[in-house]
Amino acid sequence: MVPSRVWVISDVHIDYQENFNILTDFARRGHRLDALIIAGDVTDKLDRLQQLFEVVVPCFHRVLFVPGNHELWIRRSDFSDSLQKFQAIQELCHYHGVQTEPVKIGQYRQVWLVPLYSWYDDQQHGEHSLFVKKNAEDRTDQMWGDFFHTRWPDTLDVPIAEHFARLNEPFLAWNFDAPIISFSHFLPRQELIFNRHYEQEELVKMFDPYPEFNFTRVAGSTRILRQIERLGSQVHVYGHQHRNRLRLLEGVTYVSHCLGYPKERMLGYVHADAMTPRCIWREDTGFCL
Numbered sequence: 001m002v003p004s005r006v007w008v009i010s011d012v013h014i015d016y017q018e019n020f021n022i023l024t025d026f027a028r029r030g031h032r033l034d035a036l037i038i039a040g041d042v043t044d045k046l047d048r049l050q051q052l053f054e055v056v057v058p059c060f061h062r063v064l065f066v067p068g069n070h071e072l073w074i075r076r077s078d079f080s081d082s083l084q085k086f087q088a089i090q091e092l093c094h095y096h097g098v099q100t101e102p103v104k105i106g107q108y109r110q111v112w113l114v115p116l117y118s119w120y121d122d123q124q125h126g127e128h129s130l131f132v133k134k135n136a137e138d139r140t141d142q143m144w145g146d147f148f149h150t151r152w153p154d155t156l157d158v159p160i161a162e163h164f165a166r167l168n169e170p171f172l173a174w175n176f177d178a179p180i181i182s183f184s185h186f187l188p189r190q191e192l193i194f195n196r197h198y199e200q201e202e203l204v205k206m207f208d209p210y211p212e213f214n215f216t217r218v219a220g221s222t223r224i225l226r227q228i229e230r231l232g233s234q235v236h237v238y239g240h241q242h243r244n245r246l247r248l249l250e251g252v253t254y255v256s257h258c259l260g261y262p263k264e265r266m267l268g269y270v271h272a273d274a275m276t277p278r279c280i281w282r283e284d285t286g287f288c289l
């Protein structure tokens, strides 16, 4: 019997035609029993997202998706705010059969795939923030596209990260009777930002290509970590940083497998092994990390 498999990728950024081709070529290779997790940052254009779904969804048993920050940009659109666009994305997923709720796959061995909506807490939202101070002038507000291209309704009375975390609450109470792979676009813990424990003090000072941009302000939120803990995830997949990681922390294996921009691959920020989705689970052998 052919085993089903779980493949993961994020930050596909398909406005680069090369990236669109990488994912669609991979999809067409025959994955009828497989699941594909796309952990956000596909495109900010809904018609382009639809084009990808039209090619990829029929190639897999299941395709799962959570929006990243780029999907919620409302430039070049008629949406009045980013939550209205989020709703339109949900409807597009529903129409194309893209899974946005937990799903169990496999027959003789099974695994749950659990999407977690998320956003980042910046330092103004203290306890959940992943903020680390940098030794340079912080011009993140002027350099980060989200601050120009997203808009939140005036009626929203909680931090946007809290709003998205609340959307996951109904799923957290489900009865998960097999190991869990959860996924989010944003980072759930500060350690994952840095690839070695000393990078924060040493490498950032020496080699940081953007000393005035502080990614930690827009990286993620520990609200995601709290939900991973409540679920009891064995593996958590995330994206957003365009730095690929595999790290075991407190019993959870964290995987980041971003395709990223062509230029980032050329410069070696994103390694060549991310040129196709990564297989992290197989029905015949279980987790393969």
Ligand SMILES: [Fe+2]
Pocket: 011, 041, 068, 240, 241, 242
């Ligand atoms: Fe991205």
Ligand SMILES: [Fe+2]
Pocket: 041, 068, 069, 070, 185, 239, 240, 241
């Ligand atoms: Fe992102």
